[in-house]
């Protein structure tokens with residue numbers, strides 16, 4: 362009996378965290394593994410990969426240009442175009458997919474851009490409010 366109760370109390374938390382990953386806004390504090398209120402490139406990569414996971418619409422583990430560009434049916438051409446250009450910049454070998462090397466580079470570039478004071482970690486102040 363005690364065991365069932367434990368399961369019941371734990372379950373809502375599990376569900377809540379699953380929902381956060383699936384759709385809700387990402388709280389970067391969840392990725393601050395050592396709790397020092399700063400994100401290292403490793404911690405930041407985890408966050409980004411979680412964010413980008415939703416672009417893999419067919420869940421084959423590959424981010425294709427088609428998936429990245431086509432987010433909804435009512436997007437303007439300009440928006441579609443901008444996304445395609447963005448993707449092409451990241452797609453170093455031009456195969457319309459992002460491999461792990463390309464993703465790592467993209468995240469590293471992102472990290473350097475956000476790390477304004479070049480401390481090799483992102484402080485609370487440097488992290489954007491929303492992505």
Ligand SMILES: [Ca+2]
Pocket residue numbers: 393394395396397398399400401404
């Ligand atoms: Ca940290």
Ligand SMILES: [Ca+2]
Pocket residue numbers: 416417418419420421422423424425428
């Ligand atoms: Ca995919």
Ligand SMILES: [Ca+2]
Pocket residue numbers: 452453454455456457458459460463
């Ligand atoms: Ca590629």
